[in-house]
Amino acid sequence: MQRVTGIGGIFLRAADPAALRAWYQAHLGIDVQAWGGTAFQWVGADGAPAGGSTVWSIGDGGNFAPGKAFMVNYRVADLDALLATLREEGCEVLDESHDAEYGKFGWVVDPEGNKVELWQPPEGQ
Template sequence: MKRVTGIGGIFFHAQDPAALRAWYARHLGIEVLAWGGAALPPSAGHTIWSINAAEDGGFAPGRASFMINYRVDDLDALLAALRSEGCQVLDETSDSEYGKFGWVIDPEGNKVELWEPPAGQ
């Protein structure tokens, strides 16, 4: 099952970058490359995703809070898989003209949004 199929671009800090990268690789299927990030394949170009050590200071002086939105092929199947893997999946989901949405909490308490676009998009 494909898990994540694309995003815009994400760069963020983590208290334990190696553990957080491993969590995203195992549970969301993001292949983390040697440089600590990933290039995800959208329809055109590529998307950059990267986790950096919190103490590297790259975002100083700001400390943004965020939620990442990941495109997925089959939201219901992915949420079921994440639950069976012991992930903290929120019970609430949303189904609207914009698609289906669900959420999982990563090991550092970040809320991650999973989005299955409407058919044909």
């Protein structure tokens, strides 16, 4: 079974999300959108679109619990199968899951207590 296929997003916790977003926008040129982040579009070596994106976002971290200062979102091919396998392997898989127009989400907690988000994109993406 294929497990992680890429990074879907990186989410940073900040005491003052608006100020930190402004810093990244001003100093690193990240095109921060009204929702608090951006989606970096994937491109191939030739610069042509490669059919995907990685989300980058700064917020208050309210959805990281029980995690810490960040959360990485890993892209997966089959969320349900991977969550079942992780449970069988004795991993701490959170009971909650979420289906949305932009994909399916589930979570596992690593041995250091970091919440790891697993994301299965919609069919064809």
